[in-house]
Amino acid sequence: MISLKSLLAIPFAKRVYKKTQKWANNPIETQEKVFQNLIKKASKTAFGKDHHFDEISSHSDFIKHVPIRDYEALKHYVERVVSGEENVLWKGKPIYFAKTSGTTSGSKYIPITKDSMPTHVEAARNAILLYINETGNSKFVNGKMIFLQGSPILNEQNGIQLGRLSGIVAHYVPKYLQKNRLPSWETNCIEDWETKVDAIVEETLKEDMTVISGIPSWVQMYFERLQQKTGKKVGDIFKNFNLFIFGGVNYEPYRAKFENLIGRKVDSIELYPASEGFFAFQDKQDDKGMLLQLNSGIFYEFVKAEEFFDENPKRITIKDVTIGVNYVMIISTNAGLWAYNIGDTVQFTSTKPYRVIVSGRIKHxxxxxxxxxxxxxxxxxxxxxxxxxxxxxxxxxxxxxxxxxxxxxxxxxxxxxxxxxxxxxxxxxxxxxxxxxxxxxxxxxxxxxxxxxxxxxxxxxxxxxxxxxxxxxxxxxxxxxxxxxxxxxxxxxxxxxx
CATH class of the missing domain: 3.30.300 (GMP Synthetase; Chain A, domain 3)
Known part of the structure; x- marks a missing residue:
């Protein structure tokens, strides 16, 4: 029997699909609007004043005034924000810092603001809704869903909450999904990963799991523990499990192993989230490219990877990208990151609409x-x-x-x-x-x-x-x-x- 929740998901998904199509079909105008909005809103910040935002009205002006930076080069601004100063990179103070372990900089504190936080949540939600709209499959919303993530326990520093991105996002699960969501809050707060996975196995074993989500290597560990405990394939334990949502790494090297552990094929949705922003998600089951989020308070620039370490590499916007070229992705966001190199390289698989795959790391x-x-x-x-x-x-x-x-x-x-x-x-x-x-x-x-x-x-x-x-x-x-x-x-x- 189809539940009311399942029925309501279909028109909601259609509405979100139409809204997405609107900006995806007008990419250049959408990005220009985002760019102008970012510059305007940050013009009175310390960074905006230092970089003459009042003189910036075009991308070429922006290039002239704002150089590409990585975390190290932006660190002295971030440290001012961490110490409690307002209006530094973005108006007011961030509501969170996503703490990540940097390879060169020790811990990184990535700001998340009142303006940027909703875009993380919306993109994750829309990825699922566009899947429902495309496939007509909404039955899974009745079952239990799991996201293998970091602890949601947050610390506080000068009035700003501090934690891992996945732990921060755990505070934003919509009310209509709260009852469906696993693991429990207590289990999610376990810091030791192996203890946590064992607790998740115990908690989920008898549940009707329909959606499982996380980084493939760690979901694999969860699946292996389930199999060790029961001697059964994951698909036999969870008969209605039919959607795997993942991000962080390419799924292809894991696919054969997963299908063996599950015992059958399941649909999958690839996401491209990071502490710095939610950049893209897979919007078509038959297309590996992910729809670049052009309407999420992020302005994108691209530099050919082979030219990136040149003295003055050429910075282009989406209107000048070419399919199949390896680009370093540079972002400016409503969290106060400006011409920021997140370290990822991407390739476009389509420009109508703009879809990307992550091709690697500029340092890897x-x-x-x-x-x-x-x-x-x-x-x-x-x-x-x-x-x-x-x-x-x-x-x-x-x-x-x-x-x-x-x-x-x-x-x-x-x-x-x-x-x-x-x-x-x-x-x-x-x-x-x-x-x-x-x-x-x-x-x-x-x-x-x-x-x-x-x-x-x-x-x-x-x-x-x-x-x-x-x-x-x-x-x-x-x-x-x-x-x-x-x-x-x-x-x-x-x-x-x-």
Missing amino acids: FISAFGEHVIGKEVEQAMQEATEGTDIQISEFTVAPQINPEKGLPYHEWFIEFENEPKNIGALASKIDQSLQNQNSYYFDLIEGKVLQPLKITQVTKNGFQEHMKSLGKLGGQNKIPRLSNDRKIADLLANHLV
């Missing part, structure tokens, strides 16, 4: 020999090499081996197999061939005998989890970089090799 690449290999390429190579086989990968990362004991240098692939291949050398050859097909620099280096083909090093079962645990980064929003240009991760994995 391998170019020890000039090959410019990026995250998207290694993930695609892994996917192509394992497609149509029964090989299942739990996790992997790639590093350059510059000084091997013998022979030429090579890329070393650290892989944790769920079920390993009969012939590891054959898998390595397939991955290597795919990488050569995608990346002409890499092809030239192999062809010119500068590099030898890649080698696979096996990581022990749960080795990546143990590695993350040793760093105090187990669970939550933490994830393993797909590749790095040095041996730091490779050296730390030395204790977890087969």
Whole structure:
């Protein structure tokens, strides 16, 4: 029997879809409006005065007055906000700081304001509503939903609440979903990740779970614990589970493993959220690109990744982007981040409407020999090499081996197999061939005998989890970089090799 809640979801989804279409079909005007609004509202702030916002009326003016910055370069402004000063980056004070662990800066304090917070919540809600509108499937709203996230316990600093983004968002679950939502508040507050996952297993085992959401690597851990406890596939435990919502990493390397754990295919929605803003979500089941949120108080600029470290790289807006080019995404937001480099690289899959995929991190690449290999390429190579086989990968990362004991240098692939291949050398050859097909620099280096083909090093079962645990980064929003240009991760994995 269809419930009232399920019935009401369909017209609501249609309304939101029409509203989304309105701005998605007028992208340039939408972004121009956002830009003008941001400049106007922040013109009286300390940052606005320092950067002559009163003289900015166009993107070229903005480029002239506001340089691209990362967190380190913006830090002295953020520190003023953290100390309690008002009207620094945005009018008034933020209502939250999302605390993240930076790779170079220690802890980062990313402001979330009264203006920016609703856009995080709306985008997450709209992702589900557009799925309902497209598929007509709204039955799942009657069941239980879970989001594997950080603790919702917040601290306070100079009148501003402080916590992890996922913990902050936990305070904004709509009333109509509160009864459906798991885990309980008490379980969500458990800090130790393994204890928390065990508690979630106990709490959800007998429930009618219909939607499960989180970063794939940590959802995988939850699924494995469920299977260990019951001896059943996840799809048999939760017969009505039919929607997986994820973000943070590419799902493709995990897909085969997930389908095995679940025992069947389920629909999935990819999200692109970050502490700095909710940038995109998958709006079509048959399109991997995610709809760029152009109407969410974020103004986007893009710089070609290959030019990013030049002295004066060209900054463009959405009207000048090209499909398939690797861009560093630069944002200015109603949380007070200005020409801010979040560190991600994206590629457009469509410009009508504007859809993107996350191709990697500007700092996460391998170019020890000039090959410019990026995250998207290694993930695609892994996917192509394992497609149509029964090989299942739990996790992997790639590093350059510059000084091997013998022979030429090579890329070393650290892989944790769920079920390993009969012939590891054959898998390595397939991955290597795919990488050569995608990346002409890499092809030239192999062809010119500068590099030898890649080698696979096996990581022990749960080795990546143990590695993350040793760093105090187990669970939550933490994830393993797909590749790095040095041996730091490779050296730390030395204790977890087969």
